[in-house]
Amino acid sequence: xxxxxxxxxxxxxxxxxxxxxxxxxxxxxxxxxxxxxxxxxxxxxxxxxxxxxxxxxxxxxxxxxxxxxxxxxxxxxxxxxxxxxxxxxxxxxxxxxxxxxxxxxxxxxxxxxxxxxxxxxxxxxxxxxxxxxxxxxxxxxxxxxxxxxxxxxxxxxxxxxxxxxxxxxxxxxxxxxxxxxxxxxxxxxxxxxxxxxxxxxxxxxxxxxxxxxxxxxxxxxxxxxxxxxxxxxxxxxxxxxxxxxxxxxxxxxxxxxxxxxxxxxxxxxxxxxxxxxxxxxxxxxxxxxxxxxxxxxxxxxxxxxxxxxxxxxxxxxxxxxxxxxxxxxxxxxxxxxxxxxxxxxxxxxxxxxxxxxxxxxxxxxxxxxxxxxxxxxxxxxxxxxxxxxxxxxxxxxxxxxxxxxxxxxxxxxxxxxxxxxxxxxxxxxxxxxxxxxxxxxxxxxxxxxxxxxxxxxxxxxxxxxxxxxxxxxxxxxxxxxxxxxxxxxxxxxxxxxxxxxxxxxxxxxxxxxxxxxxxxxxxxxxxxxxxxxxxxxxxxxxxxxxxxxxxxxxxxxxxxxxxxxxxxxxxxxxxxxxxxxxxxxxxxxxxxxxxxxxxxxxxxxxxxxxxxxxxxxxxxxxxxxxxxxxxxxxxxxxxxxxxxxxxxxxxxxxxxxxxxxxxxxxxxxxxxxxxxxxxxxxxxxx
Numbered sequence: 001x002x003x004x005x006x007x008x009x010x011x012x013x014x015x016x017x018x019x020x021x022x023x024x025x026x027x028x029x030x031x032x033x034x035x036x037x038x039x040x041x042x043x044x045x046x047x048x049x050x051x052x053x054x055x056x057x058x059x060x061x062x063x064x065x066x067x068x069x070x071x072x073x074x075x076x077x078x079x080x081x082x083x084x085x086x087x088x089x090x091x092x093x094x095x096x097x098x099x100x101x102x103x104x105x106x107x108x109x110x111x112x113x114x115x116x117x118x119x120x121x122x123x124x125x126x127x128x129x130x131x132x133x134x135x136x137x138x139x140x141x142x143x144x145x146x147x148x149x150x151x152x153x154x155x156x157x158x159x160x161x162x163x164x165x166x167x168x169x170x171x172x173x174x175x176x177x178x179x180x181x182x183x184x185x186x187x188x189x190x191x192x193x194x195x196x197x198x199x200x201x202x203x204x205x206x207x208x209x210x211x212x213x214x215x216x217x218x219x220x221x222x223x224x225x226x227x228x229x230x231x232x233x234x235x236x237x238x239x240x241x242x243x244x245x246x247x248x249x250x251x252x253x254x255x256x257x258x259x260x261x262x263x264x265x266x267x268x269x270x271x272x273x274x275x276x277x278x279x280x281x282x283x284x285x286x287x288x289x290x291x292x293x294x295x296x297x298x299x300x301x302x303x304x305x306x307x308x309x310x311x312x313x314x315x316x317x318x319x320x321x322x323x324x325x326x327x328x329x330x331x332x333x334x335x336x337x338x339x340x341x342x343x344x345x346x347x348x349x350x351x352x353x354x355x356x357x358x359x360x361x362x363x364x365x366x367x368x369x370x371x372x373x374x375x376x377x378x379x380x381x382x383x384x385x386x387x388x389x390x391x392x393x394x395x396x397x398x399x400x401x402x403x404x405x406x407x408x409x410x411x412x413x414x415x416x417x418x419x420x421x422x423x424x425x426x427x428x429x430x431x432x433x434x435x436x437x438x439x440x441x442x443x444x445x446x447x448x449x450x451x452x453x454x455x456x457x458x459x460x461x462x463x464x465x466x467x468x469x470x471x472x473x474x475x476x477x478x479x480x481x482x483x484x485x486x487x488x489x490x491x492x493x494x495x496x497x498x499x500x501x502x503x504x505x506x507x508x509x510x511x512x513x514x515x516x517x518x519x520x521x522x523x524x525x526x527x528x529x530x531x532x533x534x535x536x537x538x539x540x541x542x543x544x545x546x547x548x549x550x551x552x553x554x555x556x557x558x559x560x561x562x563x564x565x566x567x568x569x570x571x572x573x574x575x576x577x578x579x580x581x582x583x584x585x586x587x588x589x590x591x592x593x594x595x596x597x598x599x600x601x602x603x604x605x606x607x608x609x610x611x612x613x614x615x616x617x618x619x620x621x622x623x624x625x626x627x628x629x630x631x632x633x634x635x636x637x638x639x640x641x642x643x644x645x646x647x648x649x650x651x652x653x654x655x656x657x658x659x660x661x662x663x664x665x666x667x668x669x670x671x672x673x674x675x676x677x678x679x680x681x682x683x684x685x686x
Contacts, residue, residue: 004030007064007073009180012054012080015061020047027063033300042091045130046076053160054078062180067110069186071199071292074107081167082174084111084118086125093129096153099573100127105151105538110186112148113486117182122170125151126162134158139166142537150537187486189596189649191570193251194285195292197258215481216248220255222476223413226446227260227363230409238400238412238436239446240369240429243479246492249415250276250594252479253365254285256413257318260363272363275322277371280566281594282321287567289315322366326395329402330388340392342401362410364403367594369414372396374427394427397435404440416451433464444470448477487517487650494519495645498681499638501614507682514684518651521678522686525556528601528655529583531686535599535651536581542599543569543580545644548588549637550605551620552665556657558586558603566591589643600648604656606670608641610677624665653686654678 007030008023015023027043028035043063050061059080064073078085088104090097108125111118124139125148135153142148154162188196223239230237243249253274260272276282290311297306334345366372372395373381382388393401403410416429429451436443445468451461465471490509497506510519518535522528532542546553550560564585568578577584586603606625609616617628617637628634645652656675659668679685 005066006062006180007031009060009062009065012057012059012061012078016051016054020044020051023047023063030064036302038302042089045091046089049130049156050076053163057163060176060179065180067107068184068196069110069114069188069192070106071192071196072103072107077179078163079176079179080163081171082121082176083166083170083172084108084121084123084176084179085163085166086111086123088125088127090127090129092131094131096127096129096132096135100129101151101153102539108148108151109538109540112146114186115182115184117176117179120147121174121176122147122149122166122172124149124162124166124170126159127151127153128156128159129153130156136162139169148537187649190250190281190594191284191288193248194254195288197251197255198289198292199296215479216252216255218476219252219479220259222474223252223256223411224259226444227256227411230411230444231362234409235444236404236406236410236440236442237444237446238414238432239477240414240416240432240448240451241477241479242416242448242450244481247479247481249417249479250281250367253367253413253415254319256363257365261318271361272318272365273325273361274319274365274367275325276367276594277322278368278594279321280591281367282319283567284570284595286312286315286319288571289319291571322372322399325364326399326402329398330382330386335388337388337390337392340390342392342398344405362406362408363413364399364411365413365415366399367415368417369396369432370416370429371426372399372431374431377427394431394435396427396432397439400432400435400440400443404443416448430461430464433461433468437464437467441469444472446472446474446477449473449475450478487513491517491648492646495642498645499615499642503677503681510682519654519683520686521654521656521675521683523656523658523675525601525603525655525657527686528603528653531653532583532599532601539573540598540650541570541580542583542601543597544583544586545592545600545602545647546586546588547605547607547637547640547644548590549607549619549640550588550603551607553586553603553605553657555660555663555666556603557584560586560588563588564591570595589640592647593643596647596649598648598650600644600652602641602644602652602654604654604671604674606659606666608637608674609670610673620665625670654683 008026010018024040024043024047028040031039046063054061057080059078061079062077064075065077066073074086075089076087078087086104086108088100088107090100104125104127108123112123132153132155134155134157139152140150142150152162219241223241226237226239229235241249241252257272257274264271290308293311293314294306294308297311298304332344332348334343375392375394375397378393378395378398379391382391400412403412414429414432433445436445447465490513494506494509494513497509513519520531522531536542544558546558546560548560550558553560562585564587565578566587568576569580569585569587569591572579574581576582580587580597607618607620609618615638617634618625619628620626628637656671656678657666659666659671661668
């Protein structure tokens with residue numbers, strides 16, 4: 001669905017000539033909801049007010065300018081003498097509320113970072129609380145010196161003075177005539193992207209560049225053709241999608257799920273479910289979408305309250321934790337399992353069910369499909385947790401078996417990542433292919449042409465692919481364009497070199513990113529927290545990150561045994577003590593994998609420490625640190641820190657405590673060489 005970039009856009013001269021009713025009619029025509037008196041009256045006020053203050057001004061004016069990444073619209077944009085004024089009106093308001101200040105600041109930052117025509121311009125965000133006392137009489141440039149002002153807070157009476165002062169001091173000859181048509185190239189967080197898709201924006205509108213948007217669209221369209229083919233021909237198909245780091249595999253999965261949701265709302269019988277084994281990711285995305293749905297439903301019908309529980313129920317219909325989905329099929333089995341054969345218990349099936357006892361969805365999308373469990377891992381877990389003995393299948397095989405119960409058609413979409421394994425018992429992609437080869441040879445297989453690449457570390461894939469009867473390799477199933485941090489594409493390269501102990505490469509890459517992506521280090525957690533607070537603008541998020549094995553940070557009031565509530569940690573503001581912004585709860589690699597913050601502080605403990613120019617790997621057991629011997633566990637620990645060091649979109653600080661010579665579990669030598677390593681690479685200290 002294409003999004004109208006604005007509801008009204010003309011020169012200021014034309015705006016002053018147009019009648020109020022003509023302008024109001026344009027605004028109402030594009031408004032997607034039933035027009036309420038509240039919204040109509042707000043527009044009437046804005047039109048009348050701006051006609052008064054813009055006398056003798058020249059430039060452009062735009063009403064309701066779209067910010068797709070945030071799923072919102074700017075009330076008014078004024079383009080005068082090379083300055084972009086971002087106006088947010090609060091008609092009748094007598095005070096300046098923090099959420100409103102953050103909102104107008106977010107708009108200004110979004111334009112600066114992602115709107116091509118705005119990059120060289122001075123941007124002045126203005127919050128107009130029409131009945132408030134005048135508040136701001138000066139202009140302050142924020143960090144980066146990126147020509148974005150801190151929000152100007154003013155009453156209606158004071159705005160004309162703000163306008164004149166800004167133009168007099170910062171006006172220029174910069175040409176902004178292409179502003180309305182300029183390319184908008186955002187880099188949304190996965191939460192923002194999911195919300196935008198759910199609000200029916202297209203994937204091209206919420207991605208950073210034409211290349212990334214086209215790559216995502218091409219892959220989504222190809223999967224949609226597989227779905228259409230399977231439905232029209234009563235076929236069963238499985239496809240595997242790969243991508244470079246940060247290319248947006250999760251976004252593709254959500255896009256497919258949302259597309260099917262919209263098709264089903266039109267009467268098509270093609271439900272899809274997005275499944276992930278990442279519980280924090282599912283919890284955070286589900287709650288974010290539910291809150292968005294509540295807001296949208298109440299915008300459509302302001303007279304009726306829409307309950308959040310109803311919104312959550314709706315969202316759960318297409319985004320679920322994979323274990324819950326798996327357990328729904330497990331509950332239908334005859335127990336105990338006899339002779340290694342799974343059978344459905346007819347007494348546990350709804351009456352009149354005609355779809356082969358399967359789940360209701362035709363399409364299942366598995367994020368991080370390589371992390372599905374091995375037969376040994378699944379059987380052991382089911383024995384311990386549910387008392388099911390001798391389970392005969394791996395998780396991939398059982399999930400295919402469940403969809404294969406459908407008598408009409410089915411599609412499985414596997415999103416495949418590599419290089420961040422942090423759990424034992426993961427089956428890998430080979431297990432999916434073995435299951436098809438051994439039991440489900442009737443399934444069509446569509447794979448990315450990169451699936452057998454070294455980053456997926458499965459030597460047997462080529463042999464398995466040669467034995468599959470119905471397999472196609474397709475370039476359309478590989479996402480080749482990264483959507484990583486808009487400030488620095490090379491952060492992942494820096495982190496890789498850093499963890500590999502490659503000082504020269506890490507230092508060289510660091511020098512290329514520091515200007516746009518600050519990285520620094522400190523021995524003081526208090527300084528680190530203040531650094532985060534100083535960097536934040538608008539509703540940007542920051543938080544503390546630690547390894548799940550960081551057992552000796554308790555003297556710093558960080559206890560990894562106290563798990564944060566990830567929903568509140570990621571979604572709530574600084575007024576909630578559970579929020580990441582409160583800087584009390586620290587999240588581990590398990591809490592943040594797949595999610596991002598704008599600014600992070602990684603607090604380093606003695607579990608991973610530099611020793612004689614290599615990494616020492618330790619676990620805190622009982623009352624002391626013990627060496628980790630297992631190469632697999634060492635790799636998991638390195639990957640845990642890889643996750644932690646790649647969660648920040650805009651910059652990070654690494655805090656390495658000084659330790660305590662009187663505490664044998666926190667000796668200074670456990671930390672000093674790590675800190676010296678950071679400094680040797682060239683990371684500045686504060």
